[in-house]
Amino acid sequence: QDDRAVRNLVRQAEGDGRHVLEIGPGKGAITEELLHSFDTVTAVEMDPHWAAYVRKKFDGKRVTVFQGDFLDFRFPSEIDTVVGNVPFGITTQILRCLLESTNWRSAALIV
Numbered sequence: 001q002d003d004r005a006v007r008n009l010v011r012q013a014e015g016d017g018r019h020v021l022e023i024g025p026g027k028g029a030i031t032e033e034l035l036h037s038f039d040t041v042t043a044v045e046m047d048p049h050w051a052a053y054v055r056k057k058f059d060g061k062r063v064t065v066f067q068g069d070f071l072d073f074r075f076p077s078e079i080d081t082v083v084g085n086v087p088f089g090i091t092t093q094i095l096r097c098l099l100e101s102t103n104w105r106s107a108a109l110i111v
Contacts, residue, residue, distance in 0.1 A: 005110075006033050012108035013037070013081045021104070023070050023084030023094065028054045031063060034083060038062075042079060044070045070094060075103040082107040 010033045013020065018039045025031045025043040031054060034041045041063045045051040051067035058065075066073060071093055082104050086094050091111050098107060 014106040020081040085110040
C-alpha cells in the first residue's frame with residue numbers, strides 16, 4: 001500500500017466534506033484516510049470477507065458498509081462525493097453507473 005497515493009486520491013475528492021461513497025474498500029486503507037476529511041463514509045464492497053473486515057475495523061466509527069455489487073447499489077441522497085480504486089474488469093460498467101446517477105457532484109477514482 002502506498003500511503004502517499006492514498007492521501008493524494010483523497011485530496012482530489014472535492015466534495016463538501018460531509019458524505020462520501022467509497023467503491024470497494026478492500027482492507028480499508030482509503031476508508032481510513034477518508035475519515036480524516038469526511039463526516040461519514042459509505043462503503044460498498046462485493047466480497048463478503050472484506051465487507052466484514054472493514055465493518056469490524058471501523059466499528060464505532062462513522063463508516064457504513066454495504067456488502068454487495070456496486071452496480072446494484074442505490075445512492076443515498078446525501079452522498080456528494082465518490083472515491084475508489086475501481087476494479088479493472090468492471091471499470092467501464094462502474095463509470096457508466098456513476099454517469100447515469102445524479103446524486104454525486106465530485107469523484108476521485110483510480111482506474
